[in-house]
Amino acid sequence: MRKPFAFPPKSLAGQLMLWITASVTALWLVAVGFGALVMHDEFGEIFDSSLQETAERLVPLVVDDLRRRNDINEPRRIERSPSQPGEEYLTYQVRDASGHVLLHSHTASEQPFEAPLKVGFRDGETGRFYTASTPDGSIFVQVKDSAAERQEAMFEGTLALLLPVLLIVPVTVLAVWFVVRRVLSPVETLRAAIGEKDGGNLAAIEAVSLPQELQPILRSVNLLLARLRSVLAAEREFTSNSAHELRTPIAGALAQTQLLLSELKDAPVRARAQQIEASLQKLTKLTEKLLQLARAEAGIGVSETTFDVADVVGVVVTDFQRASEDAGRIRFRNDFAGQGQREGTADAFAIVLRNLVENALLHGRVDEPVEILLTGEGNVRILNGAARLSDAELSTVRKRFSRGKTLAAGSGLGLSIADRLLAQMRASLVLTSPIPGRVDGFQADVMFPDAR
Template identity: 80%
Template sequence: MDQLLKTEKTAPRPPLRKSAFSPKSLAGQLMLWITVIITALWLVAVGFGALVMRDEFGEIFDGALQETAERLVPLAVDDLRHQEDLGPRENPGSFRAEPGEGNLTYQVRDKTGRVLLHSHAAAGEPFDAPLKVGFFDGADGRVYTASTADGTIFVQVTYSAQERHEAVVEGSLALLLPVLLIVPVTVVAVWFVVRRVLRPVETLRAAIGEKDGGNLAAIEEVSLPQELRPILRSVNLLLARLRDVLAAEREFTSNSAHELRTPIAGALAQTQLLLAELKDSPTAARARQIETSLQKLTKLTEKLLQLARAEAGIGVTETTFDVADVVGVVVTDFQRASEDSDRIRFTRDPAGSRTCEGAADAFAIVLRNLIENALLHGRPDEPVGVHLTEAGNVRIRNGSPRMSDADLVAVRKRFARGRTLAPGSGLGLSIADRLLAQMRASLMLTSPIPGQADGFQAEIVFAAAR
């Protein structure tokens, strides 16, 4: 359980909001895959449509060629007979026009292949197609040949290959252009539906993301889809079990603290009575050593119990406290009970206070450890400043030689006391760090004091209110 709490308190909290188009989010993946699939299906549909359209266009063009050629056969025969009745004249086939001016062109040829008549846009040279009834795919396009019953006159009709190709391309573009509009509209509609459907998932995710060491309250059972209700029940059950475990650990630690203090206090009292009886006896020196050891043991036990309470999560609570009130009580206690009460200087900015989540007792332990460290390890002839800022942060300053960054990191470790000869257990900063983490606050250590050449500053910085 302790390891679980450590991981929870030290791990950075994920942001509560992410873009719906984030590729690692559920909504982002749905949007990506749906967009790709819809676009691919539309493109496949357009491709099949273009193939079918090309075949249909081919049938239409072939039918037009065949119908035109068969209709021109009797007309060409009548025209040729009329020319014979009028007598010799200039060959109509000698009249040429620029090729390519028309899409549908024809030629009338005799059985030897000579061009007798041709359309205005057709070239004078014979088409590259045999004199055989039916379709033929030539270099310049598809040609249909029709003939008279006796096979002496042939009519060949062709449609521009470029025009046929342009018709297929333009038809395909006509199918593709609506897709360019339909796909974005479909994507927007799908995005709206996905966001609406996944809104309960986002609500539940945000509610779970707010749960940490300082907020173990059950998640409110809002209207959720059937698939998400088991998740909500499981999370609430886990939170309830975690609250029970933390409460049991706190109760055990409190009882242990009471049971340990009583025998030590009794042993110290008996030793002090023994000293009063021995007075100047040679064994009095040993009794004083026992008294000193018991006093050190009392302080060490107190620190270890505070550390145990911090490990049990006494700062994890759903209650709140006023920072200014707790600071005032702790400073007053030091000024009344400490031999160095004159060294403590308490100041505050106007309206310098705030309400924070956590246990007031836990915050008082933090302040006591930091002020005690400042009194023990600071220069005896310099004051210890306790300042409450307008933002509600607390700064504790004391005079001391300048410390390096490595020293500032080292003193945070358990039983690390830095470069000092003053008595102590080296647990004060470790206890403060642990408890502040449970209250969504942090401890900033600085040396020298900003704006000074030396000194040491410990600042309690609270996270922004959510």
């Protein structure tokens, strides 16, 4: 079944920056909108005032001009002064009571404006008009400003309000980012400290300068870590005592059986005693593995101490070469120079190596050597001859009480124990088959995260 797509967890700092920036930007845009509305009203008042003032000032001037003219039947066009080139923002017409155009500005049409001859403001399709008249109502002056000019003024005014916002928003984003990072830095410090805590690191978090709201979290986490350390210590002590109590009676029974075998001469009875001896030896090995598994589950690999990987490998290899019946098959090479300190306990790492070497001797081809290599990076590699394993088989042999296609005796716990202990030491076990560069074989690599 295909897994549904899962979005990555959201960052608290990222959400704060997003919401604060969006809120500030929205408030600025709302402010610009209100400013534009106010400016629209103010601009309207200014334009209307200009229209009215212009019309009212033109009335006496126009009347005086008309009195001096003899012919007022033809519309007269007022020419623009050469010293004032450019577009006219205001146009006007002078009309008599019948609507006939007597005078008009340079760019105004000879056709009468669409505004009626009535004093006051009127809106037209092309602009806004104001009409003023003489006291007797015989002469009317109509002044018009263009709707396009008003719209242009509004657009430029709104743009003038908006441009600072376009500069302020990036500055606000930078300020918000700086403040959020500064305020949330204690949270990030605590998060990183808690993130380092795993099966291989249960040390208490150092008291750092945290805000009042985070102090209870720090105390609770340290209390939990202290309880975990106490529980693991109790489990280790119990496992150690249990190992002693279990080994003693089994070793005693095995010794008595071997003593009985030395005294028995009758073949049928001796054969049964030999079967008892074999069963006790098998039980001894199984008990040893179960005790190792129990110790692994109790977290014996979790430690604040370190060990020298070269020293442990050397001791384990020497033990096998001295005590193992297959000592002649073991080939050891050390390519690591210097001391390689690794997190964990030497005892736990020795258990890992013993299980890996025992598996190689037990399940590897008897006519091929078992190669143990301490690499130049400080990792450990164990190789043995064996039939090629598939990826599914490599995954199976790592499970508890699971064994590959082999007739050799075993409990199926060795790789599981090694996996568990290495995880506690923040290391990993990589299984490969066939051996790189060969057509078959089995390779086990112990990889440390801090290997050089």
